[in-house]
Amino acid sequence: MMRLARMAFLLASTLTIASTMAAEEAQSVEDISKQINSLQTQYENFSGNIAQLEQQKQKLEDQLANLRKRNDELENARQAALDEMNKRYQLLVEDPTIDIVSAQNAYKEAVMAHQQNKENIKTQVNLLEAKNKELQQARVSKHSLINEIEVLKEQRNLARVERIQQQFNQKGTIEVSQSIVCDREETLSQCETRGKLLAKQKASKQYLSQLFDQLSESELARTNREKASPNVQILGSQVVSNGFSGQGNYGVKLSVELRGQLQETQACTLLDVDLRYCVVEAKKDEGSADGETAASIDPSVMHKLTVRSNVYDDEVLIDGVSYGSTPLEVMLPAGEHEVDVVKFGYSGYNNTIILKDANVIRVELEKAAYSFTKGEKIQDVLYRDVRGPELVVVPAGRFKMGDLSGNGLPNERPAQTKEIEQSFGISETEITVASFRNFVEDTAYVTDAEKSGTCAVLSEGKPIFNANINWREPGFQQKPESPVVCVSYNDAKAYVDWLSQKSGAKYRLPTEAEWEYAARAGTETDYWWGQNVGVDKANCRACGTPWSNVSSAPVASFKRNPWGLFDTVGNVWEWARNEADGTSSVRGGAWNFAPSLARVSTRMELPSDFASNYIGFRVIREQ
DSSP states (O other): OOOOOOOOOOOOSSSSOOOOOOSSOOOOHHHHHHHHHHHHHHHHHHHHHHHHHHHHHHHHHHHHHHHHHHHHHHHHHHHHHHHHHHHHHHHHHHOTTOOOHHHHHHHHHHHHHHHHHHHHHHHHHHHHHHHHHHHHHHHHHHHHHHHHHHHHHHHHHHHHHHHHHHHHSOEEEEEEEEEEEOOTTSOHHHHHHHHHHHHHHHHHHHHHHHHHHHSTTHHHHHHTHHHHOOEEEEEEEEEEEEEEOTTSEEEEEEEEEEEEEOOHHHHHHHHTOOGGGGHHHHHHHOBOTTSOBGGGSOTTSEEEEEEEESSSSOEEEETTEEOOSSSEEEEEESEEEEEEEEOTTBOOEEEEEEESSOEEEEEOOOBOSOOOOTTOEEOOEEETTEEOOOEEEEOOEEEEESOSSSOSOGGGOSOEEEEEOSOEEEESSOOBHHHHHHHHHHHOOOOHHHHHTOEEEEETTEEEEETTOOSSOOSSOOOTTSBOOSOOHHHHHHHHHHHHHHHSSOEEOOBHHHHHHHHHTTOOSSBTTBSSOOSSSSBSTTSSSTTTTTOOOOTTOSOOOTTSOOOSSBSSEEEEEOTTTOOEEEESOOTTSOGGGGSTTOEEEOOTTOEETTEEOOOEEEO
């Protein structure tokens, strides 16, 4: 397979992300677009190629079945020839004139035909095994190709930001003429100064318009111009000609040197892309509504923050720390703070404030379509002191499933309204290494990847099966609370069957509808917190975390969604099943996949015996 284009992100180890082109020479937007188009063509061809491989596999299976059927027929023929030859030998004892040569030759031919058919079966088995590997490689290559396309789109956005900055932040000289009528109250010198100032303003306006005209994405930039408000800087000016007329008019022609000024955040706004592509500047520019930045506020000053809500028994978290329920009054240092107000059965509140004076936050929480007590969870005892995964209750309800924003892949469409008729418990995290180890130690279970040496890893965008990689050693360091990976759908199903047998309750893997319903948690955006992935909110490629494009993160390293689930965005893909046809798929994105593939509606179909170090699972318990 053609080596896929490589995308490199240099991630900062702090909470910010410095996304740059890697050490190679930066590619142009046009070059990247050509690569995307080329890979997109390959991706579109994959469905046909896989269908062709499946047909070839079926043909080989049919041929093998015919050979095995033929083997039974040849064995019967061999046995019949042997019986005939033995019969002739018995007759030969009484009648030496009996001809046994023909019987010997018939038996010899039957044995040779049987042996040849066995060889043909062995050859056919090898051909079928090779075709199976080819088909599996094609399937995993298809979904890795999706990732490469999305990563290139990330790179293209970075290149677009860099290009518009280069095109805008350039020097230029423009000549303008300005005529004014001098006021009776002003001196000639004042009139001259005013004329030159108006000329410079005209030059600035014309130069700004020229800059927009010359942009590669001029039409889009003009559409968003008012949102960004870029400007120009006057570097200097020179009078070409000037003078006064007899009627008290002043005219001047100025040659003005200017430079465009477009900050990175403005570049993202003009191009209508997520600010994370400009995150380095965004962190510096981020401030309050009147332009005051958090950095300019003295953190040694304490201010009172009051939080009130329309419900009781809620919980207030400030910068991730619980301060109890409302009404709440607390003294906090000046600066930026993130405020969350949550209560089970209600929609959550989240906001980032710049505290520079006493502040009062009034929160209106809306009741959700279900109600259960705060912190309600389910956890079964399996045996001795071993417990099953912690689950949270998800209510029955109706939701819109699929691509609701227009950013999705074809297999996410059309969006449909789905009904979840029964509430269920779902594991609040992905199943961990520790939990899976309990299962293996109790049952001596061996995973598909351990048996066949086929846990896939992505290396420079290419899927590679590594016989030394499995759930115990996935190719990166993991902890007991890390999500288990290198497990196939078959392995995950064996685990839930074990949970059912040990607990006496009904455990299973989620359907795609159940998974998306729980992951959306009542939202209709690409991610449960909004339309953009942001920075340091989930573990995916170029998402600004210490684990991004390195490894999975320990479960629950990021915030819960409004229904109490961790890591429904990124970390590891999670197995689910399609109710319509029973096929297996993965949902949610992963640590080494592009953020655009971590959207709540993204789905990728994979065979049930496929395993990789970026796929895990969570479980459902029926009520």
